[in-house]
Structures are given as structure tokens and as C-alpha cells.
Amino acid sequence: MAVCPECDAAVEIDEYDVDKGEIISCPECGVDLAVVGLSPLELDLAPQDEDDWEE
Numbered sequence: 001m002a003v004c005p006e007c008d009a010a011v012e013i014d015e016y017d018v019d020k021g022e023i024i025s026c027p028e029c030g031v032d033l034a035v036v037g038l039s040p041l042e043l044d045l046a047p048q049d050e051d052d053w054e055e
Contacts, residue, residue, distance in 0.1 A: 003043070004026040004033060006033075006045065007026060009029065011024070011027065015041045018041075019038075020036065020037070021035060023035075023046045031046075032045070033046055
């Protein structure tokens with residue numbers, strides 16, 4: 001479980017189901033979030049430019 005940095009909502013994600021750099025959406029506010037840490041699970045706002053996304 002992680003917290004959305006935009007709306008502080010709890011985002012339920014299993015750290016084993018995501019990779020660092022993966023982009024997900026907040027279920028509450030819909031903002032794109034980047035997984036920046038796995039242990040503990042940390043989220044940050046995703047880059048606005050898709051060229052900046054890690055794949």
C-alpha cells in the first residue's frame with residue numbers, strides 16, 4: 001500500500017506486482033503516478049512528458 005502524493009489517498013498496490021519506474025493511476029484523483037521505490041513502496045507524480053518515462 002502506498003499514498004498518492006497528490007490527494008493523499010491510499011493506493012493499494014502489491015510491491016511484487018510493479019516495477020520501479022512503472023506508471024500507474026491513482027484510483028481516487030486519476031493522476032499518473034510513478035513507482036519510485038519498492039521497499040517501502042513509494043509513489044511520486046509521473047513526468048508529464050512520455051519521453052521521460054522509464055520502460
